[in-house]
Each structure stands twice: as structure tokens, then as C-alpha cells.
Amino acid sequence: MTTTQRVGGLATVTHDEDVRRAFARDVSGLEMMADMVARPSSVAEVQDLLRAATADGVSVTPAGAQSSTTGASIADHGVLLSLRGLSHIGAVDPDARVIRAGAGAIVADVRRAAEAAGLLFTPDPTSEEESTIGGAIACNASGARSLRYGATGPHVRALTVLLANGEQLELRRPALEKNTVGYPIAHDPVDWFVGSEGTLGVVVEAELALYPLPSQVLGLAVPFMSEADALAFVVAARRAPDVHPRCLEFFDQGAMEIARTAEGAGAWAPGISAMVYVEETGGGDGDEELPLDAWLALAEAHHASAEDIRVYDSASALNDARRMRHAVPATMNERGAARRAFGGRKVSTDWAVPYPRLGEALTIARRFAEEAGTPRGIAYGHAGNGHPHQNIIAQDADELARIEQVVYATLKEVIAMGGTVAAEHGIGKIKRRWLPLQASDAQQRVMRALKRELDPLGLLAPGNVL
Structure with a gap:
């Protein structure tokens, strides 16, 4: 029996090169081709895949619409698990002000379903027409309105999650206003999976909070x-x-x-x-x-x-x-894509600083670019949160390397200001190397311990985060 016989024998899995190539890119500009692509249309089919992958020792990388800017939704081996088939959107519960949606539901479609009931789904990533609920949860996406409403995480009321071995967890945020039992990290397991970029479990469905629609x-x-x-x-x-x-x-x-x-x-x-x-x-x-x-x-x-x-x-x-x-x-995505053939691409930053220091941080970033002789690119985005996006087009591989050195130098200054290297896109594969700039050795050990507990074989989303 070959090591992938169980996985490869599933009806939802294909080795077809054209299909694998179609899932080999996300918005990051990276290209990686998995050994197989799985396209389930039900939770049961996702469970079957995970059980077979565990038995075969094959890695599984979950993906939605592949709008990740960090390479989190592509893989160079194992199975690329497309969750687009789990696109169902349930009826709005107007009394509880919630809606349930599958991981493959498009964010904008959920927003429109809420609006039809006179309610508002607040997370609004710029890519809402091309991103999924599962992806938004995976990187704790936010958007322009996060200034008032916050990122995706606080609006996730409940999750259905499959662990690497196929075990199904039904998780709901506690309604308590106070709780002092045990370590805070254990109080709300929903938060284990929000922002975990597919590394701890596969989110297959979510219950999402809704709010009154502004008149x-x-x-x-x-x-x-x-x-x-x-x-x-x-x-x-x-x-x-x-x-x-x-x-x-x-x-x-x-x-x-x-x-x-x-x-x-x-x-x-x-x-x-x-x-x-x-x-x-x-x-x-x-x-x-x-x-x-x-x-x-x-x-x-x-x-x-x-x-x-x-x-x-x-x-x-x-x-x-x-x-x-x-x-x-x-x-900027189009301009970056035009340079892929030459070894270049778009470099997109996601750092944030305390909002009164945004001008200072941008000045430093541009000074580093000028000193290195690299383009300064453009800056736009969530200034109210101290969170701009710098987009810089690298013309070729040499310029890409120099731009990344400039970004690294900028991030060290950002951290010194009390900022973060990634405010809404996650770190995926591209920004994983910058994790030690922000997370202490102790913090990284805690993250690895949680990973070992929930995914002991290390099969989920290898290369993301850790």
C-alpha cells in the first residue's frame, strides 16, 4: 500500500495536474503545487479526508478563495483542501441576531444575507467579494470598519471545527461576564482557532453575530x-x-x-x-x-x-x-503579477503601530527604502488603527531581496514602537520568519505546545505560522 493510497482513493481527491495548478497560487505572489487537491462538498467528506490523511501521514492545508497575501492558502506537498464547496448560508435568526455559514461562504454574500434581514455583519475585508468566512476566521481578518467594530474574532459566536484526525468539536463562546477558573488561555477555545491559519483545526462552519443596520x-x-x-x-x-x-x-x-x-x-x-x-x-x-x-x-x-x-x-x-x-x-496585485516571470512580485506589509505614531513609522520605512535604493511603493489603509498597507513592486528577484531587507529593518522599528508585524493578514509562510521579532521564546513554546496537543502529527497547514 502506498503512503497516499487511502487519501488518493477518495472521490473528492484528484491528482490532475491542471486542477493542482489551478490551486497553486494565492494573492501573495508565491506559487506552490500540492500533490493532490481535495474538493469536498460536505462536512462528512472533510472528515473522511482528514481521517485518511492521518492514516497515511499526509499533510493537509485548508484553503478558501485563496485571497491570502501571505501564502497561507497554498502548499508545495500533501493535500490542498479547498473548502469552497461548504458555501451554505443559513437563515438569519433575527431575535438572536446571528447567522450560520459554511467555511466556503463568501464574506460579501453573508453581509448581503444579513442586510436583507435589516442587520449588519461588520467584518469588511477589502477582498470581501473574493474571500470566504473560513479564510476570514483563519487570519482574523478585519477591514475598514474595524476601527469601530474590531476584527472578525469577536463576532464569531460558535465554531464547528475538525481536528487533524477528523474529530469534530462544537465550540461556543461562553455567555459569562466573569470567569477565574484556570488559565485564561483555556477559557474560550473558540479563540484557539480564530487566527490560527489552519494549523490547529479545520473550521467548517461558524455562527456569526449580527448588529442593527445603520439607518x-x-x-x-x-x-x-x-x-x-x-x-x-x-x-x-x-x-x-x-x-x-x-x-x-x-x-x-x-x-x-x-x-x-x-x-x-x-x-x-x-x-x-x-x-x-x-x-x-x-x-x-x-x-x-x-x-x-x-x-x-x-x-x-x-x-x-x-x-x-x-x-x-x-x-x-x-x-x-x-x-x-x-x-x-x-x-497593485496586477502590477505585481506582471513581474512574476522576472522573479519579482508585490510585497505587501501589514504592520501596525499605535495610531498617533503612524506618520513617524511611515517616515522611517521610506527612509530605509531611500537608503537601500528601493522603491518606496504606496501606502494606504486603516490609519485610524495605525495600520497602513505598504505595497511595493519588486521588478526582479534581486530587487525583491533588497525590499525584504528594508521591510525587515522597518519591522524592527515598528516593534520598538509597540507595534505588530501583522495586524490582519496573518503571517502564513511569507511572514513566519518575522514571528520571533514579536513573540518571545516563551510565547512560541506555548504556541508549539498547543499545536502538539491539537495536531500531534503536525499534518495541518505545514509551513504556516510556526
């Missing part, structure tokens, strides 16, 4: 002649008592050029250096007046280009604003 949403695109003014505006908006942003998204000059193209407005706000996109929401009765005047006054106080401010106050206009935001990473 009013106001979006503002606020351009600035100075990047320093834009970032000072962000800090002031976090602290001002009369505005309550649910997002504060930053675009530097390069990102703004892409946004202009997406808007079809090449002449909009000429000569500006940065922009901040803001959203504010109103309450449930529809009578609450949104603080537009307060926002305009705050913008004026920070030297915004007042005549170029754009207001988005309808559903269609807000969708336009979202497309504008999404155009930035989508465009």
Missing part, C-alpha cells in the same frame, strides 16, 4: 496638500467628542492616483499629497442628524482642500467609494 451612512473623501496634515486629521478624529468614525482610511499620493483613475476623475484634487476617507453612521430611528458640519470643521482646521471634499451619502455612492478603495490593492 444612515455618510462617507467623505477629504484631500490634503500635506500628508502630515492628513495624519494629524486622523489623530484628531479619533479624539474629537463630536464625531464618531467607523473608518478612517488613508491614501498617500501614489494610492490617490489609483483612486482617481477608479473614480474616473483624473482632474479631481490636483496637487494633493494625501487623502483620508471617513465614514460616519446614524442611529436606528432615521431622525439622528449626522455631524457633517463637525467633520467639515475638523477638515478645515487641518488644512484640507475644502473645495475638493467629496460626499458619499447614498447606497450607490458608498458602493462607488468602496470600489475606489478596492481599486488600490487590485491595481
Whole structure:
């Protein structure tokens, strides 16, 4: 009997090279081809696969829509387990304000199902139309609205998880407000799997919390002649008592050029250096007046280009604003993909610092790039959380190596500021080497101990995280 006879004999598993090649890439720019691809359509079929893989000693890497920027959803050996077939979305429970969804359900489809019931699913990764619930849980994804609502994890009420040997766990967050029994790490096992990037178990279904849908949403695109003014505006908006942003998204000059193209407005706000996109929401009765005047006054106080401010106050206009935001990473992904044949790709950072220090951190990152003679790239994203995304296009393998050295130097400074190397994308394979910058030896030993307990043979998602 060959070592993969049990796995390879399953109807859900294929060795076909064309299929394996179709699952060999994610958004990271890496390419890895697994030995097999599994495409189950039920939890029972996932269990069968895991039991067979354990018996054969074959590794299994779970994947959703493969929108990972860190290589977490591809594998160079074993089985690539596609969970796209588990795409079911249950009915909304309006009283409990929850919805159940399979790991393969698209995030935006869950949001639309909630909205149809007058409720809001708050996590909103930029890739929501191309990312799955399982993937969002795996890397604890967030998005623009995380400024108000937080990342995915707090909105996961319950999980159905399969361990490496196929054992099924039904986990639910405790309703307790107090608990002092044992170590805090054991209080809520749901948190073992949120952000674990497929290394501890396979999430196959989740129960997700929903919230009242705001009756009013106001979006503002606020351009600035100075990047320093834009970032000072962000800090002031976090602290001002009369505005309550649910997002504060930053675009530097390069990102703004892409946004202009997406808007079809090449002449909009000429000569500006940065922009901040803001959203504010109103309450449930529809009578609450949104603080537009307060926002305009705050913008004026920070030297915004007042005549170029754009207001988005309808559903269609807000969708336009979202497309504008999404155009930035989508465009940079295309530019990075065009350099793969030359050994280059897009390098995407995910670091974050305490939000008042964002300008300082960006200045350091750009200085390191200038000293190394590498492109500075563009910066955009969640300034309200101190969390930008730098996207840098490496033209070839040599430039890629030099850019990664610049990123490493930047991350050391980020950690010294009390920041993190990865705020929402996880670390997958690409950023695993940076884990020791942030996690102490003791923290890494605890993580490895949990991995050994839940996946003693080390078969799940090898190369991710640890």
C-alpha cells in the first residue's frame, strides 16, 4: 500500500495536474503545487479526508478563495483542501441576531444575507467579494470598519471545527461576564482557532453575530496638500467628542492616483499629497442628524482642500467609494503579477503601530527604502488603527531581496514602537520568519505546545505560522 493510497482513493481527491495548478497560487505572489487537491462538498467528506490523511501521514492545508497575501492558502506537498464547496448560508435568526455559514461562504454574500434581514455583519475585508468566512476566521481578518467594530474574532459566536484526525468539536463562546477558573488561555477555545491559519483545526462552519443596520451612512473623501496634515486629521478624529468614525482610511499620493483613475476623475484634487476617507453612521430611528458640519470643521482646521471634499451619502455612492478603495490593492496585485516571470512580485506589509505614531513609522520605512535604493511603493489603509498597507513592486528577484531587507529593518522599528508585524493578514509562510521579532521564546513554546496537543502529527497547514 502506498503512503497516499487511502487519501488518493477518495472521490473528492484528484491528482490532475491542471486542477493542482489551478490551486497553486494565492494573492501573495508565491506559487506552490500540492500533490493532490481535495474538493469536498460536505462536512462528512472533510472528515473522511482528514481521517485518511492521518492514516497515511499526509499533510493537509485548508484553503478558501485563496485571497491570502501571505501564502497561507497554498502548499508545495500533501493535500490542498479547498473548502469552497461548504458555501451554505443559513437563515438569519433575527431575535438572536446571528447567522450560520459554511467555511466556503463568501464574506460579501453573508453581509448581503444579513442586510436583507435589516442587520449588519461588520467584518469588511477589502477582498470581501473574493474571500470566504473560513479564510476570514483563519487570519482574523478585519477591514475598514474595524476601527469601530474590531476584527472578525469577536463576532464569531460558535465554531464547528475538525481536528487533524477528523474529530469534530462544537465550540461556543461562553455567555459569562466573569470567569477565574484556570488559565485564561483555556477559557474560550473558540479563540484557539480564530487566527490560527489552519494549523490547529479545520473550521467548517461558524455562527456569526449580527448588529442593527445603520439607518444612515455618510462617507467623505477629504484631500490634503500635506500628508502630515492628513495624519494629524486622523489623530484628531479619533479624539474629537463630536464625531464618531467607523473608518478612517488613508491614501498617500501614489494610492490617490489609483483612486482617481477608479473614480474616473483624473482632474479631481490636483496637487494633493494625501487623502483620508471617513465614514460616519446614524442611529436606528432615521431622525439622528449626522455631524457633517463637525467633520467639515475638523477638515478645515487641518488644512484640507475644502473645495475638493467629496460626499458619499447614498447606497450607490458608498458602493462607488468602496470600489475606489478596492481599486488600490487590485491595481497593485496586477502590477505585481506582471513581474512574476522576472522573479519579482508585490510585497505587501501589514504592520501596525499605535495610531498617533503612524506618520513617524511611515517616515522611517521610506527612509530605509531611500537608503537601500528601493522603491518606496504606496501606502494606504486603516490609519485610524495605525495600520497602513505598504505595497511595493519588486521588478526582479534581486530587487525583491533588497525590499525584504528594508521591510525587515522597518519591522524592527515598528516593534520598538509597540507595534505588530501583522495586524490582519496573518503571517502564513511569507511572514513566519518575522514571528520571533514579536513573540518571545516563551510565547512560541506555548504556541508549539498547543499545536502538539491539537495536531500531534503536525499534518495541518505545514509551513504556516510556526
